[in-house]
Amino acid sequence: MATNATNPIPRFPAGFLWGVSTSAHQIEGAADEREPSVWDTFSAEPGRIKDGSTAAVACDHFHRYPQDVALLRDLGVGAYRFSVSWPRVNTPNGLDFYDRLVDELVGAGVRPVPTLFHWDLPASLAETGGWLNRDTAERFAEYAAVVAARLGDRVGKWITLNEPAEHTLLGHALGTHAPGKQLMFDALPAAHHQLLGHGLAVRALRAAGATDIGIANSHGPTWAASQEQADVEAAGFYDLLLNRLFAEPVLLGEYPEGIGELMPGTDIDSDLKTISEPIDWYGVNYYAPTRVGAPEGEDIEFGGVSIPAELPFTVKQIENVPTTDFGWPVVPEGLTELLTGFRDRYGDRLPPVVVTENGCSYEGVDDQERIAYLDGHVRALREAVAAGVDVRGYFVWSLLDNFEWAEGYARRFGLVHVDFETQERTPKASYAWYRDLLRAQSRA
Secondary structure, eight states: OBBBBBBBBOOOOTTOEEEEOOOOOHOOOOGGSSSSSSHHHHSSTTSSHHHHHHHHSOOOHHHHHHHHHHHOOOOTEEEEEEEEEHHHHHEEEEHHHHHHHHHHHHHTTOOEEEESSSSSOOOHHHHGGGGGSSSSHHHHHHHHHHHHHHTTTTHHHHHHHOOOHHHIIIIIIIISSOOOOOOGGGHHOOOOOOHHHHHHHHHHHHHTTOOEEEEOOOOOOOOEEHHHHHHHHHHHHHHHHOOOOOOOOHHHSSSOOOTTTGOOOOOOOHHHHHHHHOOOEEEOOOOOOEEEEOOOSEEEEETTEEEEEETSSSEEOOOTSOOTTOOOOTHHHHOOOOOHHHHHGGGGSSSEEEEEEEEEOOSSSSSHHHHHHHHHHHHHHHHHHHHTEEEEEEEEOOOOOOOOGTTTSSSSSSSSSOOOOTTOOOHHHHHHHHHHHHHHOOHH
């Protein structure tokens, strides 16, 4: 349902922050001007990326950032969520690029919102164990301090990690993302060390004077495939693994029952105090609910991910709803359910929420399906606000079509079409739709 004069998007509270998101590895290119990351190593292995591509050039944002900031300015967003490449910062002049980018954003009246880790771990750290090694959490805090010291005078809003759940599950448990490990439940140390790194980075940012810090965790409602006990139990376990495992250490300072003893380290209680270092807001990346049932004894392919038979659950299609080009279900009301559910579950332990990612993969420049998707989700978000959830912002994923991880360039999430041969940018119909929505929101 597209926005129009007879059916306008309801107004959001004054000061609500509207933005778009990207990540460094997916758009920057200029791979020869930074250290290698785990994604460079992974992409070089035959068969890892479905179209055989790499992000060596991607959208060439490193060289074309003024053009992209102009697109942000013309779009009218209040903020731009990007990520800082740790492998780039590790080079002698690596922070110079982010200095230039932040200056360009500030000059365009767009608030810079950097994410410190969006999956592109330096390959040198992977060689010593990566996130399976506790020391990486300490190195992450040191890196956070370096970035804050350089950019903190112009950056007022920070994100520590992006989606540690996916980086654990897809990168360390199932092997479909970098670093390509297939450890199954032995991947849990990667989850703990990322969360520990988050807490240590919050402390490092605070020490540098930062006052507006959050994390971007991916969440979605879990729906049991039926009311049969086996399906309900499988759904409960999935919810624990993908939602509660990453929310509760941050928000409550505890792991769900039975999980803490599986984590590495000699003093989990002390680690949890660090992980639950107070944050100013909680970021939610939302794409869809997940319908979960008891395992069926065979591997399945779902949404670009192979689900092994030995897992104690299986993922099933949600019936009678549209799907994106990625095969993901389109369920806007799931966002309302998720946010009100978090409010009910965590009460006053839940800080203000920012939706740090929401978007969809569709082909074409006249992308009416994306407009319908975003329209539905913005309305669902407004329903959550009306129900009393303290939501402070919304970021569309993504500004640009980009390197979509293991899918290569086969999936397009951007408001702006990118011709990867010529690097020509073409704003899509959804770009114009979002621009008009923002103008309507800003009117008195």
